[in-house]
Amino acid sequence: MEMAPEYGAFVSKFVLKPPSPSPSLPLAGLTFAVKDILDIEGHVTGFGNPDWARTHAPASSTAPAVLNVLKAGATCVGKTVMDEMAYSIIGENKHYGTPRNPCAPDRVPGGSSSGSAVAVGAMLVDFSLGSDTGGSVRVPASYCGILGFRPSHNAVSTVGVIPMAQSLDTVGWFAREPSILKQVGRVLLELPEADPNRPSQIIIPTDCFQLLNIPSERLTQALVRSVEKLFGGAIIKHAVLGDYIRDSVPVLSSFLCQIKEDQVDSIPSLAALSSARRLLQRYEFKNHHEDWVSAVKPDLDPIISERVRQALKLTEENIDICWSVKKELHSALTSLLGDFGILAIPTVPGPPPKLQTDASSLDVSVEKAFNLLSIAGLSEFCQVSIPMGLHDNLPISISLLAKNGADGFLLDLVETLYESLQEQAAIVEKSV
Numbered sequence: 542m543e544m545a546p547e548y549g550a551f552v553s554k555f556v557l558k559p560p561s562p563s564p565s566l567p568l569a570g571l572t573f574a575v576k577d578i579l580d581i582e583g584h585v586t587g588f589g590n591p592d593w594a595r596t597h598a599p600a601s602s603t604a605p606a607v608l609n610v611l612k613a614g615a616t617c618v619g620k621t622v623m624d625e626m627a628y629s630i631i632g633e634n635k636h637y638g639t640p641r642n643p644c645a646p647d648r649v650p651g652g653s654s655s656g657s658a659v660a661v662g663a664m665l666v667d668f669s670l671g672s673d674t675g676g677s678v679r680v681p682a683s684y685c686g687i688l689g690f691r692p693s694h695n696a697v698s699t700v701g702v703i704p705m706a707q708s709l710d711t712v713g714w715f716a717r718e719p720s721i722l723k724q725v726g727r728v729l730l731e732l733p734e735a736d737p738n739r740p741s742q743i744i745i746p747t748d749c750f751q752l753l754n755i756p757s758e759r760l761t762q763a764l765v766r767s768v769e770k771l772f773g774g775a776i777i778k779h780a781v782l783g784d785y786i787r788d789s790v791p792v793l794s795s796f797l798c799q800i801k802e803d804q805v806d807s808i809p810s811l812a813a814l815s816s817a818r819r820l821l822q823r824y825e826f827k828n829h830h831e832d833w834v835s836a837v838k839p840d841l842d843p844i845i846s847e848r849v850r851q852a853l854k855l856t857e858e859n860i861d862i863c864w865s866v867k868k869e870l871h872s873a874l875t876s877l878l879g880d881f882g883i884l885a886i887p888t889v890p891g892p893p894p895k896l897q898t899d900a901s902s903l904d905v906s907v908e909k910a911f912n913l914l915s916i917a918g919l920s921e922f923c924q925v926s927i928p929m930g931l932h933d934n935l936p937i938s939i940s941l942l943a944k945n946g947a948d949g950f951l952l953d954l955v956e957t958l959y960e961s962l963q964e965q966a967a968i969v970e971k972s973v
Contacts, residue, residue, distance in 0.1 A: 548660075550574070550622060550659040550663065551620065551621055551622065551656060551660070552619075552621060552622050552656065553577075553584070553619055555617075556617070556618055557617035558611075558616050559614050559615065559616065562614060564614075566613050567613045568610055568725065568728060569615075571616070572615065572616050572617075572618050572667050573610060573616070573617055574617070574621045574656070574661075574669040575607055575619070575621065576621050576654050576672055577623050578623060578653075579701060580602065580607075580702070581600060581603050581604070582599075584599055584620065585598070585600070586600055588623075588703050589623040589624055589634060589636075590625045590626060590636065590839055590840075590841065591840070592839035592840055593839065596833070604700060604702055605700050605701060606702070606712045607670065607701070609728055609731075610670070610725065610729065613728040618665075621655075621656025621657045621671075622656035623652065623654060623655060623656060624652035625842055625845045626826075626830070626849070627672060627705045628653070628705070628826070629844070629845060630651060630914075631649050631651065631652050631894075632649045632658075632684070634655070639655070639896065640655045640656045641663075642659065642662070642685055643659060643663040643685060643686075644662060644931075645684075645934070645936065647895055648892070648894065648896060649893050649894055649895070650684055651682070651683065651684035651685065651893060652677060653672070653677040654669075654677045654678050655681055657670060657671040657681070658678075658682055658689065659681075661687050661715040661716060662685035662686060664717070667716070668716040668722070669715045671689075671714065672699075672705070672710060672711065673713040674705040674709045674711070675822060676911070677713075678690065678711075678713035678714070678715065678926075679713075679889075679924060679940065680910065681715075682715055682888070682926040682928075683893075683938035684936060686938075687716065688715065688716050688722045688926065688955070689714075689925070690726060691711050691713045691917060691923060691925075692711055692726070692730065692948050693945040693946055693947070694708075694709070694711055694921035694945065696923070696945075696946070697712040697713075697729045704825070705822070705825075706822040706823075706826055707825055708825060708867070709825075714726070719955045719956040719959040722952065723953070723956050726952045727952070730948050730949065732949045738880075739881065740882065740883050741879055741881040741882050742777075742878075743764075743772075743777050743778070744878070744883065744884050745764070745765075745780070746781060746884070747779055749782055749886040750886075750887060752887065752909045752912060754891040755891045755937060758973060759929070760887060760939045762973075763929060763966040765777060766965045767958055767962045771958065771961060782811070782886075783810045784810070787809070789869070790866060790869040792866055793810060793813050793814065793817070793866055793870075795859065796814075796866070797810065799813070807908065807912060811913070812908070812912055814915040814916065815908065815911040815915045817866045817919060820863055821864075822852075823848075823851060823852035824852075824855050824857070824860050826849075827852045827853050844900050867919050870920045871919075871921055871922075871945065874916075874920045874942075874944070875945070878942075878943065880944065880947070881947070883941050883942065884942040886916065886939075887938075887940065888914075888926040888939065889938070893936070922945055923948045923951050924942045925941050925952075926940050928963075930966040932970070941955070
């Protein structure tokens with residue numbers, strides 16, 4: 542299979558066929574790519590950085606997530622470019638180049654699973670595997686106009702995946718079609734076939750949609766119309782999520798006191814969640830990688846280098862509070878949604894930013910993104926990013942979240958809603 546070189550999605554190309562190919566296997570005939578954070582036997586796992594690749598031996602075994610899709614009949618065609626040490630959601634890599642966004646060539650592809658998203662969006666593969674700690678599947682899925690699924694924490698094995706922050710790390714996947722997204726999910730999650738469950742409620746938090754830098758109705762109108770058509774309008778609920786989290790997660794007050802009341806475009810309780818997530822991520826990154834960084838002194842992009850420096854100087858202060866935030870948030874959102882409830886939020890604040898945008902001008906957009914991304918990350922819920930067409934010729938998306946363990950329900954719902962969502966999004970695109 543020839544790759545269109547202009548997309549720059551792959552760091553290495555090879556063909557790894559199913560061990561026992563059969564046309565009856567669930568993923569027979571499909572091709573996939575793997576983010577260069579997952580082990581494949583005989584290949585060095587590069588972690589987005591040449592110094593990491595230089596100082597590590599080829600993997601002695603293949604990550605179970607990769608093995609499972611191989612055994613299900615899919616063929617692996619290579620490893621994909623990623624952000625250095627998985628420490629960005631932008632998608633630019635100074636060493637291997639920035640994969641080209643197939644929807645918007647002058648815009649970033651999103652990271653850190655940049656190459657995996659581009660490979661799917663550019664139709665180089667049928668699906669791909671990535672990892673998502675802070676948003677590394679959801680963001681590039683949104684920016685590249687494809688489907689991206691972050692599973693419930695611990696639902697898919699992370700054995701054979703270089704850890705970033707183990708209490709947040711997940712193995713996720715990308716696809717262009719909801720049927721493939723679901724089929725890959727059933728393999729990775731080892732789900733039995735079952736009749737789909739009807740959603741009990743779909744909650745639209747008005748405050749989360751106020752974080753958008755595009756008209757909120759561009760997303761909400763299409764969602765509401767699709768839900769009304771398929772399930773009736775009675776299950777649609779509107780809420781203020783920030784107030785609910787503030788009142789239901791008492792321990793979050795430890796971080797709320799650090800949030801400035803005039804912080805630009807933030808929801809204080811969600812900004813506090815983001816602070817807790819950032820602290821936990823830095824602490825666990827330090828535990829995993831301090832020795833290697835100190836010994837090797839790798840050549841890192843200046844922005845990544847500063848993030849690593851911040852992580853390495855961290856102490857254990859407030860880490861126990863982060864764990865309590867996770868526990869209380871999980872409980873609060875489980876109570877809010879129940880077994881078959883859905884929370885609908887923007888995946889990110891809007892379309893992808895331009896390539897090589899100055900980091901300081903991205904700060905507000907990135908912080909707003911983490912207000913949204915930290916909800917699933919800290920609650921350990923599953924989340925899917927669904928493309929919603931274009932706004933000013935740039936890709937936009939919406940996300941649906943379900944409780945931890947409801948991955949199969951969420952995959953079924955995406956398949957049910959997808960066609961109607963695309964139709965309604967196209968109608969709204971012309972009218973807004």
